[in-house]
Amino acid sequence: MDNKSYQDHYFKKAKEQGYRSRSAFKLIELNQKFKFLKKEIKLLDVGSFPGGWLQVAKKTIKNGKILGIDKKKLIQIEGTRIIEGDFLEERSKNDILKFFNSKINVILSDMAPNTSGNKSLDAIKTNELCLSILEFSKKVLDKNGVVVSKLFTGEDFEAIKIYAKETFKNIRFFKPNSSRDNSRETYIHCNRLNT
Ligand SMILES: C[S@@+](CC[C@H](N)C(=O)[O-])C[C@H]1O[C@@H](n2cnc3c(N)ncnc32)[C@H](O)[C@@H]1O
Known part of the structure; x- marks a missing residue:
């Protein structure tokens, strides 16, 4: 299948299954691989708009807490809380801490900057966002x-890998099939903080 057919395939599938985005299938595949969604967890989803990942998370998390944050305004999803704000701002981080009021079990980030058309620059910006997620995770x-976060191969990929290895006992990479439209996009899965 070429990229266009791939995109059309997942677009159709998302519509049929009531998901707000094709990205929903990336989280489904990531969870099939790493099995981190559980019934009673506290989950933070950073870069949630339009909400596909929150919809997927909600299907499994029944007695936990789910918080999504995005710069863009989301339409509410029942059983989740949503903050409209920039994750990089201290105020947003304080709001996140206030909402959970204890340690978080799963942090997801599908954050991506507005594309500039310059692939290298976009990769650098995406990886900066990934790094900010790993730094935040260390504390909360x-x-x-x-932690599961989007990142791009190339540029500062190695530096992120080193930082993740210093911070977590296990790190793995996985590129879902549904991510094929963007060749440099992949996801890092980290667990068990080094204390
Ligand atoms: C690929 S979309 C996420 C799709 C989402 N996972 C879903 O399933 O529908 C990336 C999102 O990251 C958000 N984003 C980028 N930088 C951000 C930041 N600093 N703070 C909050 N959201 C951010 C963008 O606004 C965009 O909506």
């Missing part, structure tokens, strides 16, 4: 918690 994640 349960010691047996999980």
Whole structure:
């Protein structure tokens, strides 16, 4: 299948299954691989708009807490809380801490900057966002918690890998099939904080 057919395939599938984005299938595949969604967890989803990942998370998390944050305004999803704000701002981080009021079990980030048309620059910006997620996780994640974040191969990929290895006992990479439209996009899965 070429890229266009791939995009059309997942677009159709998302519509049929009631998901707000094709990205929903990336989280489904990531969870099939790493099995981090559980019934009673506290989950933070950063870069949630339009909400596909929150919809997927909500299907499994029944007695936990789910918080999404994005710069863009989301339409509410029942059983989740949503903050409209920039994750990089201290105020947003304080709001996140206030909402959970204890350590978080799973932190997801599908954050992506507005594309500039310059692939190298976009990769650098995406990886900066990934790094900010890993740094934040160090402070707020349960010691047996999980982080899953988008990142791009190339440029500062190696530096992020080194930082993740210093911070977590296990790190793995996985590129879902549904991510094929963007060749440099991949996801890092980290668990068990080094204490
Ligand atoms: C690929 S989309 C996420 C799709 C989402 N996972 C879903 O399933 O529908 C990336 C999102 O990251 C958000 N984003 C980028 N930088 C951000 C930041 N600093 N703070 C909050 N959200 C950010 C963008 O606004 C965009 O909506």
